Amino acid sequence: MDRKFQIGEIARFFDISASTLRYWEDKGVLHPGKKSENQYREYTIEDLMTISDVIFYKNLGLQLKEICGMEASTPKQHQELFAEKIVELKRQQEMLTRRMKKLRYHMQAVEMLEMLKAQPYQETDIDTDCVVSFDLIERDKLCRYIENPYLYTRVQDSQSLPQEQRGITVSADMSSSFPESSILWQKQSARYITFLMKEEVTTGFPNDLPEHLVYIQETYRTGAIISRFLLCAQENGKTYDFYKTFVEIQ
Incomplete structure (x- = not known):
């Protein structure tokens, strides 16, 4: 039985x-x-x-x-179904690859934040070629930011800090695809010092950029200031936007 x-x-x-x-x-x-x-x-x-x-x-x-x-199902129908599943899996694989890439960007931002805290005011080459203006209603640029928030960049001049311009960084070969009027800054042969700038997420958005400038200007003349967004996080009970900031020195 x-x-x-x-x-x-x-x-x-x-x-x-x-x-x-x-x-x-x-x-x-x-x-x-x-x-x-x-x-x-x-x-x-x-x-x-x-x-x-x-x-x-x-x-x-x-x-x-x-x-x-x-x-x-016939063998041919089996084959067609499995072929559809392979296409579907490839789409999922691409989605997961993009998701992992974004997670790595965020992990690198945290690592960069810690490095800048430990080693401030290092002379270094700037890691962007061009910054173009960025308005949140510009869908293409907004999509770039969503893919990698580190592209979000603020442009200032040491002599006129309040005249801040906000943009998104693009590579040198892409800069020609934007109208000249939208270009806020382009890389020149210059020296830069980098440090961690933090801006409190509260009324008025106070930041510590002036304090950093005072310290650097004890030794150098300063020019353009390029701040690239790292992440928003808490520190000592307050919420801050953290930026990797480059100051042009002479």
Whole structure:
């Protein structure tokens, strides 16, 4: 006599819940028998094979309604379905790659913040070629910012700090695609000192840029100021926008 299995045994054997097995039955994937005296489900060896196949196909990303039709499908229909799944997986893979890239940007921003705290006022080359104006209603530029917030850049001059301009950084080869009137700053042969600038997210948005400038100007004449956004975070109970700031020195 063929052995029969109860739903609890099957659930433990496949490490899936009994409710999942009942759901598959409701959707027509499984057809277990039932004892006449108590209507308890009984699963056969054939049912174990069916469940194994369902798990196999689900691991391939197939939906239950697709699995239900597998046995009635021709080899060509199998091939077409699997080809669709490969395309779908490639899209998911691309999405995950973009998501990982964004997470790495954020991790790098945190690492940069800590490095600037530990080593302020280092002379370094500036890491942007061109800054163009940025208005939040400009969809293309907004999408660039969403992909990488570090592109958001503020442009100032040491002699006129309040006249701040806000833009987004672009590569040198892309600068020609923007009208000249939108270019706020372009990289020149100059020396720069970098430090961490923080701006409190509160009324008036006070920042510590003037304090940094006073210190640097004890040694150098200063020119353009380029501040690139790192992240918004709390420090000592206050919320700040943190920027990697470059000051042109002579």
